[in-house]
Amino acid sequence: MNLNKIPATVVTGFLGSGKTTLLAGMLRQVTGKRIAVIINEFGEQDIDSSLLRGCALDCDDGDDSPVEVEDGIYELANGCICCTVEEEFLPVMKQLVARRDDIDHILIETSGLALPKPLVQAFNWPEVRQHCTVDAIITVVDGPAVAAGRYASDIDKVEAQRRADDSLDHDPSLRELLDDQLSAADLVLVTKTDLLAPGDRERVEALVRARVPASVKTLFIDQSLAGDKAQLEALMGIGAASESHIDAIDNHHDRHHAEGAHHDHAHDNFDSCVIRLGEVDGEALTARLQALLQRHEIYRAKGFAALPGKPMRRVIQAVGERQEGYFDRLWRADEARQTQLVIIGKGLDSAALHAALADAEIATAR
Numbered sequence: 077m078n079l080n081k082i083p084a085t086v087v088t089g090f091l092g093s094g095k096t097t098l099l100a101g102m103l104r105q106v107t108g109k110r111i112a113v114i115i116n117e118f119g120e121q122d123i124d125s126s127l128l129r130g131c132a133l134d135c136d137d138g139d140d141s142p143v144e145v146e147d148g149i150y151e152l153a154n155g156c157i158c159c160t161v162e163e164e165f166l167p168v169m170k171q172l173v174a175r176r177d178d179i180d181h182i183l184i185e186t187s188g189l190a191l192p193k194p195l196v197q198a199f200n201w202p203e204v205r206q207h208c209t210v211d212a213i214i215t216v217v218d219g220p221a222v223a224a225g226r227y228a229s230d231i232d233k234v235e236a237q238r239r240a241d242d243s244l245d246h247d248p249s250l251r252e253l254l255d256d257q258l259s260a261a262d263l264v265l266v267t268k269t270d271l272l273a274p275g276d277r278e279r280v281e282a283l284v285r286a287r288v289p290a291s292v293k294t295l296f297i298d299q300s301l302a303g304d305k306a307q308l309e310a311l312m313g314i315g316a317a318s319e320s321h322i323d324a325i326d327n328h329h330d331r332h333h334a335e336g337a338h339h340d341h342a343h344d345n346f347d348s349c350v351i352r353l354g355e356v357d358g359e360a361l362t363a364r365l366q367a368l369l370q371r372h373e374i375y376r377a378k379g380f381a382a383l384p385g386k387p388m389r390r391v392i393q394a395v396g397e398r399q400e401g402y403f404d405r406l407w408r409a410d411e412a413r414q415t416q417l418v419i420i421g422k423g424l425d426s427a428a429l430h431a432a433l434a435d436a437e438i439a440t441a442r
């Protein structure tokens with residue numbers, strides 16, 4: 077490890093697995109480091125950076141926090157970081173390298189559909205390699221989703237199709253994406269253990285163990301990690317220099333290319349849409365969204381709701397069929413009180429989604 081290089085932690089993992097929650101915990105707890113953050117989202121609206129900025133404002137109550145968040149968050153254009161390494165990621169890294177005297181650590185959150193390998197390979201480009209190293213690739217895995225067989229059921233479907241027709245050019249499955257995100261891991265964090273049923277933990281552990289080398293540690297965590305300063309600091313000092321061994325990592329995606337198969341990235345099979353509304357009835361929005369989560373193939377929904385008479389904005393989060401809502405900060409005078417939701421899934425009909433959610437909108441007399 078070269079001590080003069082800026083360490084970068086790459087946080088990867090499927091949609092809604094808990095990457096932003098981890099980053100928010102690091103930004104809140106790991107004071108004393110000047111941290112630059114690079115965020116990449118699949119949806120057309122960047123919700124995560126707004127959440128992280130919300131966190132920074134919360135933390136900024138008087139004490140002279142050295143964490144330079146308001147300035148230090150870099151949003152990459154929407155899409156997938158693994159496809160835009162050269163156009164999007166390298167220019168940002170060059171900016172960070174130019175500012176290297178002001179930066180102690182870089183946190184990178186990939187989109188939930190990205191493969192970490194191409195991004196980490198970019199650390200071997202001469203202009204980056206000289207000044208930065210990958211401290212660790214942390215793969216975040218949604219424990220309850222794995223335990224519920226979300227990834228397994230998908231591959232079962234694909235394998236059933238394959239058996240039916242050997243020549244079938246199948247879509248990349250969720251399991252391949254999970255495999256590829258895990259194959260690159262220096263550390264695995266299984267999240268949401270508070271939601272695991274007895275016995276689930278062993279099943280998830282076995283699944284992870286089958287996909288990572290014995291030397292890769294797996295930690296089971298829940299939201300209490302967000303308050304555990306010592307552990308979060310330890311996560312930012314692993315010293316794996318992942319770029320030095322990334323080329324040797326085998327994954328489905330490269331194999332498909334090597335076989336010459338026409339094979340799209342997983343995210344080519346996903347759609348995303350943004351729903352924009354005015355003020356909404358909070359309960360009605362929750363009910364309408366819940367009905368959509370049950371009827372449509374929606375993996376992730378997130379955004380903000382403006383509720384009449386409420387000075388704070390409400391964060392809306394949905395992963396699979398589970399929804400969560402909380403107020404994170406006051407609406408600012410310079411922003412419109414608007415409801416905005418990003419929805420990611422397969423085969424989405426954005427007009428139908430909009431119509432269903434617009435039912436929750438409060439009619440305003442103009």
Ligand SMILES: Nc1nc2c(ncn2[C@@H]2O[C@H](COP(=O)(O)OP(=O)(O)OP(=O)(O)O)[C@@H](O)[C@H]2O)c(=O)[nH]1
Pocket residue numbers: 089090091092093094095096097098124187188267268269270271297298299300376378393394395400
């Ligand atoms: N119960 C529980 N919920 C969690 C935990 N960690 C994260 N969540 C919730 O899971 C949802 C998704 O978390 P995020 O941190 O936004 O996930 P993400 O991986 O950043 O999501 P994308 O960026 O959209 O891929 C949020 O509603 C979180 O509050 C946990 O340990 N337990």
